[in-house]
Amino acid sequence: MSINLKNLISVLEAKWIGAEAAIFIDHISIDSRSLQNGSQTLFFALTGVNNDAHLYISELIDKGVQNFVVQYIPENCEGKANFMVVKNTLNALQHFAAYYRHLFDFPIIGLTGSNGKTIVKEWLNFLLSPDYNIIRSPKSYNSQVGVPLSVIAINEKHNLGIFEAGISTVNEMDKLEKIIKPTIGVLTNIGTAHDEGFLNLVQKIDEKLLLFKDCPVIIYQKNETVDSCMSQFAAEYMLHPRKLFSWSFRDQTADVFILKKEKRNDKTRIEYQYKNEIFDLEIPFQDSASIENAISCLLVLLHFEYDSATIQNRMQMLYPVEMRLEVKNGINNCSIIDDSYSSDFQSLKIALDFLESQKKNASKTVILSDIFQSGFSNEELYSKVAQLISDNKINRVIGIGSTISSFADKFSNCITFQNTAEFIAHFESLNFANETILIKGARSFQFEEIVTLLEEKTHETILEINLDSISHNLNFFKSKLANDVKIMVMVKAFGYGNGGLEIAKLLEHHKVDYLGVAFADEGISLKNGGIKLPIMVLNPESTSFPSIIQYQLEPEIYSVKGLNAFLKIAREKNLKDFPIHIKLDTGMHRLGFEENTLTELIETLKGNTTVKVQSVLSHLATSDDMNHYDFVISQIKLFEKLSSKLISELNINPIRHILNTSGISNFPEAQFNMVRLGIGLYGVSNDPAEQKYLENVGTLKSIISQVRTIPAGDSVGYGRRFMAEKPTKIATIPIGYADGISRLWGNEVGYVVIKNQKASIVGSVCMDMLMVNVTEIDCKEGDSVIIFGESPTVTEIANALKTIPYEILTSISQRVKRVFFR
Incomplete structure (x- = not known):
């Protein structure tokens, strides 16, 4: 990005107060805490009910930032920097992003829906990246602020964009549509998320469809409600040529009709009909959400006219998407920030900001793989990465991959390895201790092996925060x-x-x-x-x-x-x-x-x-x-x-x-x-x-250690307090009262959740274990178990035990590992 501020005055409808406006900026920021702010940053001072970024302008000026978009000039700041004064800084950010988007002319996939947007975006990036240089929303940047920041990351080398748009009420999508301007629209699953912001389901669908009002192609799943909304939408915007490209499990009039779904060996075989031909497809998932998301991806590939062999080869390699940054305790008093499944320039900037906000140790290390799909030449990319690393005051860089190794001289205090195996072979000599370590790598580098080496070893019960x-x-x-x-x-x-x-x-x-x-x-x-x-x-x-x-x-x-x-x-x-x-x-x-x-x-x-x-x-x-x-x-x-x-x-x-x-x-x-x-x-x-306005913070999780079926008449646990009246399948969970689970929660008073089903706790809670009835649940050893979180809530447990939520939360032993994520 290189933008002349002089060109933005009219775009933002701003009043210029400062020196000569012929200044070029190459970075947009809304976060005063970011170490990436500098002399060529344009800072948008956003305001809201909880904060006012104008309060931090003085300290930003002291740090070298000179250009600001503001609603007012703070006291004692006039004359010290350049200001573009606007009525509303969020609107100005959105106007800037819309202006910037129109500087580029290549296909843009716009995603909206209640569920699945981020999964479909990441899968499309994987499926299409062999043929395109893709820019996409980092993480779940799909809000009124996140969408502009995503679009602003486009550069001249990109030739395909994938952006998601999320809304929580009416009159929001119109702003995002002006910014994204998709040429291919994908409507993912419509569910209950953010229902409170809409009068009914029809209003929610109508609002989401506004993303596609100038879009030539719309991909969606046919059903009665969506079809009705889509027909009215198409009629309202009939002046715009469009193609409705649909799929369905039930409606044979859909462009792609799913004839059969067959689950086997943790995979799903799909048989579908398209243009009067029948094709097979296998994906490595069995849950209904993943199947729907994969079919949305299938239609995008069909729209791009990929052949069936390429579709099959790529889609069978789809993978679970990690959408969060995790903070974990590491060996030798280290702190680990696990972002081991993605490596692109935009998400690196986000991860480095997160590292700064969550560092436990002053010394900071980044373990980084080759970076893909930046849109820059390698020379330009690694120059930018090196500058980013320098701005964030990283003490040590460990590069893994042949490309980053060839640019090692751009980094100070950098050691490189050709691949993950070579890093692991030299692991002991790297002396990790008393440092905060960001692990960031493309999926193909299998950095989860590095996380396993560095992570503090504890038992399998964790409290996710x-x-x-x-x-x-x-x-x-x-x-x-x-x-x-x-x-x-x-x-x-x-x-x-x-x-x-x-x-x-x-x-x-x-x-x-x-x-x-x-x-x-x-x-x-x-x-x-x-x-x-x-x-x-x-x-x-x-x-x-x-x-x-x-x-x-x-x-x-x-x-x-x-x-x-x-x-x-x-x-x-x-x-x-x-x-x-x-x-x-x-x-x-x-x-x-x-x-x-x-x-x-x-x-x-x-x-x-x-x-x-x-x-x-x-x-x-x-x-x-x-x-x-x-x-x-x-x-x-x-x-x-x-x-x-x-x-x-x-x-x-x-x-x-x-x-x-x-x-x-x-x-x-x-x-x-x-x-x-x-x-x-x-x-x-x-x-x-x-x-209902608060979000659950802590989820206490464990796993199933063992599953057995006992005959009628047998008992479970100390004191034989549970007697089986019929053959009963029992699962043992490695968590007990030493971990903070009250013994009063046992003996069929309480329950855990396995595979989204309640499993009653039977018998007495032991010091390190409890047992649950899983007779009606299809589960196996190693499956995840929810002790509390969304269900049961700590309030529900507290009410049952005639105590207060404070006691439930503070009772969780410190031997239970805490995992923090974002």
Whole structure:
């Protein structure tokens, strides 16, 4: 990309404020945290309910960024950079992408639907890449922001594009259509995703079809509802020549009619009729979703007039698509970021940003295979990759492949190998320790073998943490706050059982204001992990005060005795204005200064310069129970009274905060200067109406260790608490109460999910195992088992055990490996 800013002023309908506009830019950015921002970056300052990128323009200018698209020029920034002022920066980004798209003239495949878009996109890329230089959406970049960023990555060497478009409500697709302008449309499966954004299924289909309003070819599965919508759509846009290219399992009038599906040996043989001829096709999947997605790909290949032999040869090599970046614990205190199934330039940029946001260790290593389909010559590509690596301050590069090996001299501190086998042969000599390692390779390099070598060896039960869901839930609660209200996020108790450091890094990336922990050792662990955010220790013991000071943590002070103990140490260390947080007891009666101790507190603090009251807080006892509404209001009023007295008597201006997660939702009038988000971040709400807007964060998984069938009359487990009344198939799962599974969840009270079916837990939960009834489930040893997640939810388990979701989450043992993904 090389764009003259002068040409964009009219495109963006912008007002230019700056120096001469004849400036060329080669990079578009919306993320102020990216290390890839530089002097030739054009930064779009997007705004939303949760953030305003204008706030970071000053620090971007300090880092060398000179060109911005803004809705307003921040204070003290005018004259320091070039600004294009527009009414709406998101609209401007979309207009820029539409302008950029029209600079190129080659086939573009546009994908939309409820499910399968990303799978079909990745499979089409695999199927067509031997013959085309393809640009495609990285990962699942299909939103109002993701689509423009995807299209902007096109360059002059590309000759085929594959972009997906996702919408969640009406009046969104029209904007994406202007950007993608597909010449081939593919409508994938229409399901229930985002149903809440539409009046009914017909409205959803009609809106999605708008992507194809200027599209000569539309590929879709015939059914009654889609056919009706498609007919009206074709009539409405009859001025545009088009070909409706359909397939069906039932309707013989479809262009491609599926005569037969036959499953065998983990594969599916498909017999289909096309142009009055019958053809065979075999794909390496048996589930219905994969079969539908493969048929969508088949029709694209038929449209491109591939012969049946080529179609068969390529489609039998289709593979499961990994659509997420995973963070795993590695050997020798390493952290592993697993992106071992793709290697293209755009996804490398995304992975490097993710590496920066999730690095546990200061030292950063990238293991990288040859990169395919960049659209650049090899010389230009590896020059760009080397610059990208340099911008992201990568300490060590390990290249694998003949092409990257030939350009090793472009990288500093780089070692290369011709293939993965050669790397493995030299593995021990590479001395991996105390570093964060991004593993990024094309599928053909089989980098999963490298992941296996580097991954910390633990048992097969894992807790998967969805970092995207944490981001979603954070933004959901931030949207409830006034613009000037800060947010503290609680990461105590190992991040409510989900993993403290990894989540803290994500929160730091999102620029929350404070982190909260219960004890000093939790805060020390975060500081040792590189967390720079201020951390408040809510339950500090006096013996931990020296460590709190050493690691620049901030203690909550809740008694005169504790205050005097801290002041004594602070004076000995000659501290000045060390931040402390004063806890008031307004009715919880757990910790805090009561009203009758306030005078002594004030006298102790008055004139003191050793410490600074950074905040004043209290804790609501019943914010989740509106039956106690009046009591909460009385707490809030007392907090206002006591904190105001402190502020007045000490002449201070501290942050004030009293709301927890349920308080944020139920008592918005009491946000004061900050709120404390806890269990809501992890996808749990006490309000069923609110719960549907939150996303599940943690999924506890295991596998089947063994399957056996016992006869009627036999028992299972300790105490023979389950007796089989008939021949019963039993599966053993390697997870038990030592991993955090309550024994009360056994004896047919609880269940796990195998192959999307419930399997009742039979007999007592053992220390390291539990047994389930799988008589009606077609399963085998090694199959995946869901302990909790979408179903059963931790709330469902908690209700059954007459406890709270907190206890379920925090009970999960740290011997259970946490896997973080995005």
